[in-house]
Amino acid sequence: MNTDTISDFLASHEWAQETKNKYGHVVRRFVAEVEDDRPDVFGPAALLEWISSHDTWGPYTRYYANFAVAHWLRYRYGDDHPALALRIKRPKKSPKKRSLNFEQVDQLLAYFDTSTPKGRRDLAMACLFIDTGLRVSEVARLSMDYLFLEERELSVIVKGGRWEIARYSLYTAACIARWLADRENIAKCNRVFVGIRTGRKMTREGIQTNVAKWGRDSGVGKLSPHDFRRTFATLGTILGGPTWVMMVGGRWRHHETFYSYLRSISLEQIDPYSPVMAVMKNNRR
Numbered sequence: 001m002n003t004d005t006i007s008d009f010l011a012s013h014e015w016a017q018e019t020k021n022k023y024g025h026v027v028r029r030f031v032a033e034v035e036d037d038r039p040d041v042f043g044p045a046a047l048l049e050w051i052s053s054h055d056t057w058g059p060y061t062r063y064y065a066n067f068a069v070a071h072w073l074r075y076r077y078g079d080d081h082p083a084l085a086l087r088i089k090r091p092k093k094s095p096k097k098r099s100l101n102f103e104q105v106d107q108l109l110a111y112f113d114t115s116t117p118k119g120r121r122d123l124a125m126a127c128l129f130i131d132t133g134l135r136v137s138e139v140a141r142l143s144m145d146y147l148f149l150e151e152r153e154l155s156v157i158v159k160g161g162r163w164e165i166a167r168y169s170l171y172t173a174a175c176i177a178r179w180l181a182d183r184e185n186i187a188k189c190n191r192v193f194v195g196i197r198t199g200r201k202m203t204r205e206g207i208q209t210n211v212a213k214w215g216r217d218s219g220v221g222k223l224s225p226h227d228f229r230r231t232f233a234t235l236g237t238i239l240g241g242p243t244w245v246m247m248v249g250g251r252w253r254h255h256e257t258f259y260s261y262l263r264s265i266s267l268e269q270i271d272p273y274s275p276v277m278a279v280m281k282n283n284r285r
Contacts, residue, residue, distance in 0.1 A: 006031065027069065070083070108126060108220050111218035122210065130235075133250035138158055234262055
């Protein structure tokens with residue numbers, strides 16, 4: 001199969017680039033492992049068997065693998081392909097998602113060895129993640145051309161292909177400035193975050209691996225870049241950030257999406273807002 005055909009398939013859909021990357025990965029595996037072997041007799045049972053054979057794929061990955069392959073088969077063979085009958089149900093979202101609390105943020109930021117360029121880079125990256133709620137792909141492609149330290153702002157292409165602005169704190173700006181002093185003698189490209197040894201841009205996968213290591217080595221536990229986006233929404237809300245301010249800060253366009261990032265807020269966090277306790281404190285004699 002000519003790879004140009006897959007590229008044309010992805011280009012024919014108005015998916016976000018991140019989505020195209022995920023779907024493209026699945027379709028390329030499907031083509032390499034299955035499609036060249038009699039696609040005309042490949043039915044729903046065979047497709048389900050192929051998806052299920054990938055032990056490392058979780059429920060959501062299997063769901064979007066079904067979706068990606070179905071679109072590919074429709075693109076290549078039309079609406080009558082038998083495997084299109086397979087419909088893997090979208091998995092239900094967990095009622096609670098991972099995010100860091102204030103103690104864990106403190107623990108993580110204290111973990112980085114700022115006597116080394118790698119430690120200074122990773123601290124700057126972690127602060128930027130937590131301060132802005134940027135996605136991993138957005139941090140990976142962040143360019144020096146669109147990083148403005150004096151204004152404490154940056155511009156980046158976000159999910160959906162549009163440009164957005166993010167703002168970060170004075171502390172994060174100071175951490176970034178310290179890293180940029182190291183970067184000047186290392187970088188071989190215009191990305192903000194580069195490999196210490198290579199000077200080349202850090203990939204999405206490389207950052208994900210780094211973040212997972214931060215979680216393990218710092219004692220915070222399992223950690224992914226998207227946990228920082230939930231952390232931004234959750235801790236900002238707990239600190240009293242109005243919904244519309246937090247949505248602007250995290251570049252959310254819909255209330256429903258923003259609220260879905262708050263599922264990690266625990267019931268114990270309602271304690272300071274108890275009406276009864278407020279009355280008792282005011283009536284204390």
